[in-house]
Amino acid sequence: MFLKEYFLDIYKATKSLLTGMKLTGYYFTHHKEILTEEYPENRKNLQLAERFRGEVIMPHDANNEHTCTGCSSCEIACPNGSIKIISKFDITPEGKKKKAIDQHIYHLELCTMCGLCVEACPTDAIKMANTFEHSVFNRNHLIKRLNKPGSKIREGIEE
Amino acid sequence: MFEEVGTTTEGDLIINLGPQHPATHGVLHLVITLNGEIIKKVEPHLGYIHRSIEKMTESLSYRQFIYVTSRMDYLSAHINNHACALCVEKALQLEVPQRAQYIRVIMDELTRIASHELWWGAMAMDLGAFTPFFHAFREREKINEIMEETCGARLTMNYMVPGGVMVDLHPDFQKKVKAFIQQYKAKIHEYDELVTGNIIFQNRMKGIGYLSAEDAISYGCTGPVARGSGVASDIRKIAPYDVYDKVEFDEVLQTEGDSFARYMIRIQEMHQSIKIIGQLIDTIPDGNFQAKTKAVIKLPKGEFYQRVETARGELGVYIVSEGAAQPYRIKYRSPGFSNLSALDHMVRGHKIGDLIAAMGTLDLVIPDIDR
Numbered sequence: 001m002f003l004k005e006y007f008l009d010i011y012k013a014t015k016s017l018l019t020g021m022k023l024t025g026y027y028f029t030h031h032k033e034i035l036t037e038e039y040p041e042n043r044k045n046l047q048l049a050e051r052f053r054g055e056v057i058m059p060h061d062a063n064n065e066h067t068c069t070g071c072s073s074c075e076i077a078c079p080n081g082s083i084k085i086i087s088k089f090d091i092t093p094e095g096k097k098k099k100a101i102d103q104h105i106y107h108l109e110l111c112t113m114c115g116l117c118v119e120a121c122p123t124d125a126i127k128m129a130n131t132f133e134h135s136v137f138n139r140n141h142l143i144k145r146l147n148k149p150g151s152k153i154r155e156g157i158e159e
Numbered sequence: 160m161f162e163e164v165g166t167t168t169e170g171d172l173i174i175n176l177g178p179q180h181p182a183t184h185g186v187l188h189l190v191i192t193l194n195g196e197i198i199k200k201v202e203p204h205l206g207y208i209h210r211s212i213e214k215m216t217e218s219l220s221y222r223q224f225i226y227v228t229s230r231m232d233y234l235s236a237h238i239n240n241h242a243c244a245l246c247v248e249k250a251l252q253l254e255v256p257q258r259a260q261y262i263r264v265i266m267d268e269l270t271r272i273a274s275h276e277l278w279w280g281a282m283a284m285d286l287g288a289f290t291p292f293f294h295a296f297r298e299r300e301k302i303n304e305i306m307e308e309t310c311g312a313r314l315t316m317n318y319m320v321p322g323g324v325m326v327d328l329h330p331d332f333q334k335k336v337k338a339f340i341q342q343y344k345a346k347i348h349e350y351d352e353l354v355t356g357n358i359i360f361q362n363r364m365k366g367i368g369y370l371s372a373e374d375a376i377s378y379g380c381t382g383p384v385a386r387g388s389g390v391a392s393d394i395r396k397i398a399p400y401d402v403y404d405k406v407e408f409d410e411v412l413q414t415e416g417d418s419f420a421r422y423m424i425r426i427q428e429m430h431q432s433i434k435i436i437g438q439l440i441d442t443i444p445d446g447n448f449q450a451k452t453k454a455v456i457k458l459p460k461g462e463f464y465q466r467v468e469t470a471r472g473e474l475g476v477y478i479v480s481e482g483a484a485q486p487y488r489i490k491y492r493s494p495g496f497s498n499l500s501a502l503d504h505m506v507r508g509h510k511i512g513d514l515i516a517a518m519g520t521l522d523l524v525i526p527d528i529d530r
């Protein structure tokens with residue numbers, strides 16, 4: 001009785017090990033099942049999700065116009081102060097003063113990619129881009145100005 | 160703590176495990192008193208990754224504080240966010256649209272599977288098997304891709320906002336989730352073949368790190384650790400939130416209380432999560448994904464508490480509000496902290512190699528213990 005159980009145990013143990021080995025062997029010989037991607041070699045055809053939050057950008061159209069009114073909502077919404085809005089006053093054709101964006105400063109090095117600024121923006125002036133290769137040699141290069149030089153606000157955008 | 164290394168007056172050896180040690184999955188520092196190879200005492204030392212999240216939160220608004228909690232238990236970031244959002248909604252007495260509730264629960268369960276899968280791989284790696292890690296990551300990657308597509312991030316999603324979710328589901332979401340369920344069902348038997356049935360694995364897990372039901376309760380253990388000892392503690396059953404009361408699933412219980420029981424709980428919990436997702440994925444109602452909230456959320460004066468079931472156990476969010484736009488005080492009751500406190504009790508008298516096996520089944524995430 002004892003002997004029988006003893007050998008049964010050995011049989012079961014060996015079997016369990018072989019089952020595992022078989023699976024490992026299967027993947028060892030079936031290269032089609034390999035899923036590993038070789039980055040950066042595959043950089044050219046790397047597909048990232050469209051919504052991937054990699055950095056904040058401000059889209060400009062062909063006329064170098066954006067929709068940012070300089071309202072500072074994004075600055076207030078940001079939990080770690082990555083956005084600094086420097087606003088100026090434009091003179092409208094009617095001769096009135098109107099608040100406008102001078103510089104939209106974005107600190108990529110502080111940003112946690114939470115997306116709260118995009119949520120907060122009333123005019124959808126900013127969005128998250130799916131770029132992710134941000135390394136630079138000088139950290140000052142990570143401080144970005146989002147509104148391009150010479151750009152202005154598109155007609156008809158109100159807060 | 161160099162002065163702690165050495166021998167005690169009784170001739171016991173004191174050694175440090177960590178803070179930098181691959182088996183502790185983070186900066187956990189254990190001071191172990193050994194008699195030969197037998198463990199006499201294990202003393203966890205914390206504080207290496209303390210970021211004072213609770214204090215930080217006092218200067219953040221109720222929209223902003225959610226994203227910080229992704230950095231606590233980063234493997235169930237979604238569920239942490241969910242807890243915070245629920246607590247704010249409770250205080251505001253806000254009705255969350257059905258669609259958002261469905262999305263949240265599906266996301267929670269996906270997160271739970273991803274977390275358990277990572278745990279499974281890491282657990283096997285702790286015991287010296289490296290291959291399972293890649294098998295686990297194969298399935299987890301699919302979940303990460305789904306998350307990336309809809310939420311915009313793979314680990315720190317920050318997808319919840321008070322009143323719903325941040326953006327609507329990606330059009331491909333349902334298709335992808337169903338494909339994942341297919342893949343999961345086709346591949347899950349490999350987990351059992353590779354690890355669960357393995358005789359070496361079983362011998363290293365069975366009877367190791369015993370925790371009785373009484374001890375599990377008195378140490379405040381929750382989640383799979385408590386359920387491995389037969390303590391029914393699933394918040395999804397006790398106090399259902401969102402649509403958990405509409406879905407059918409079993410609370411998995413084991414009574415053995417050893418490492419293998421805790422292991423089996425997590426494996427079966429993954430099946431249950433798949434079951435929950437399967438029930439919800441086809442019936443996501445149309446409608447809004449976010450309720451209307453004010454631009455600046457102010458909670459009424461008072462104290463609010465909300466608990467959820469994360470992949471590790473019960474997470475509680477306790478907000479004290481003075482009526483301002485920021486919380487006056489916030490406290491998180493994290494599952495990992497209580498689970499870790501039972502470690503000393505579990506491993507006394509075992510060999511030092513068993514410490515790693517027992518600790519692996521606690522599924523510790525150090526930033527969650529040390530906020």
Ligand code: SF4
Binds near residue numbers: 078110
């Ligand atoms: S993504 Fe978050 S951290 Fe980054 S700038 Fe926007 S609000 Fe600030």
Ligand code: SF4
Binds near residue numbers: 070085126
């Ligand atoms: S980006 Fe949007 S939120 Fe920020 S200042 Fe411009 S308009 Fe306001």
